[in-house]
Amino acid sequence: MEGMTIIAVIGGGQIGEALVSGLVAADVNPQNIRVTNRREERGAELEERYGVVTMTDNAQAVDGADVVFLCVKPKMILDVLAEIATTVDNNSVSTVVVSMAAGINLASMEEKVSAGMPIVRVMPNTPMLVRKGMCTVTGGRFVDAEQLELVQELLTSVGDVMVVEESDLDAVTALSGSSPAYLFLVTEALIDAGVSLGLTRAAAKQLAVSAFDGAGTMLKETGREPSDLRAGVSSPAGTTVAALRELEESGIRGAFFRAAQACADRSAEMGRN
Ligand SMILES: NC(=O)c1ccc[n+]([C@@H]2O[C@H](COP(=O)([O-])OP(=O)(O)OC[C@H]3O[C@@H](n4cnc5c(N)ncnc54)[C@H](OP(=O)(O)O)[C@@H]3O)[C@@H](O)[C@H]2O)c1
Missing domain, CATH: 1.10.3730.10 (ProC C-terminal domain-like)
Known part of the structure; x- marks a missing residue:
């Protein structure tokens, strides 16, 4: 799958680890996956378990990344976006940023970064931990078809994927x-x-x-x-x-x-x- 795609996972907690574990099981080269945590011990644990590259610097993790998954708690999302925005802007590839956080809408994320940044909003559920998740994806204004396709393909490693409108997300929360x-x-x-x-x-x-x-x-x-x-x-x-x-x-x-x-x-x- 996507041989040369560089993936950054910001926040290697429950959801971040589930994603990493699915990606590695789907034969994504762990050396192309960078995972960040504030605590180095947690990084060491993930490195040992999956062979991924771990770091504590979010900006460094997104440098040159094709896809960035934000797997931190909702209240941290906007801060993390601010932290990585400049590096994402300066990347030579068009990096797509994917938020897995509940409740933070696309407009508030797009507002936090410079115009044109491709952002995707995902609503996951916990069966993702056993690779039977249901993830919905909603592309922001600047996401192209190829990027949305790539995000869907990567998320397929942890279960089913459906594209939905942002206006359906309250109902999606109730259903999945x-x-x-x-x-x-x-x-x-x-x-x-x-x-x-x-x-x-x-x-x-x-x-x-x-x-x-x-x-x-x-x-x-x-x-x-x-x-x-x-x-x-x-x-x-x-x-x-x-x-x-x-x-x-x-x-x-x-x-x-x-x-x-x-x-x-x-x-x-x-x-x-
Ligand atoms: N729909 C659903 O059922 C569902 C289920 C679960 C989660 N989610 C969404 O998924 C997201 C993650 O949830 P979770 O349960 O995986 O949370 P979690 O287990 O607390 O994981 C968050 C991880 O982020 C790390 N972190 C926190 N601040 C950071 C920062 N500034 N930079 C880098 N890493 C940071 C934390 O480690 P350190 O403390 O070491 O930094 C922790 O490992 C949430 O936004 C939530 O809304 C949705």
Whole structure:
């Protein structure tokens, strides 16, 4: 993949490491990946684990880089942009800067740097840590098709990638950014239900987690509608419909409508501040 592409990852934390690990697994030469942290010990750890080049100087890391992934906390994004802007401007290649931070919009980032800098905004989710992430990408005003393509290709190393409009990001947060937590909660509830039926917690956990993983794989690999798959396991007057009726009467669909709305509203509110 992209033999000569130089990649800088600013902030080798959870998300930065997940990205590095995916890129290396996808055969990107680790010597073409530079990772920064303020703490040298963390850099040493990443160097040892992945064979990447680590440093503490962000400006040095982006010197000559084709792609720069900003994987620091949202509150640090604008400071880091200010720190790297001059070097990015002076690069002979047209460096594309990719922010992985929630809540910081393209306009506020573009405002922080000189006009013309290509910036991409990505909304990742945590399954990226196991290379089953869902990343959405939104190109800023100065990003060309080739750069957007390159960013998508690199992110494919940690899961699925979809191009979206920035105006959809509150909804995207509700559907993929935050949703793994809803699904963990559902799993927990099912495990507790199993314990209440007399299973050990360990057995309940194994059964619930495996069912979840299997259902997810069926959804993904068959591409069939979830309603079809559900109908397929619901025999007339059987056990499954008895359970489904309870879930419907408990208002599970309404709960998800309201949860997604609350998430999107909160995302919009945080984006304004
Ligand atoms: N949608 C989602 O589900 C989701 C999930 C996770 C993360 N994210 C986004 O991903 C971003 C990173 O989150 P995270 O969980 O990976 O955070 P994290 O684990 O705290 O990682 C941030 C890393 O950046 C380093 N760092 C901090 N300031 C720096 C600076 N000025 N220069 C260089 N390195 C610096 C920190 O190490 P040192 O202290 O050694 O510098 C740390 O390793 C956030 O913006 C977040 O919004 C989104």
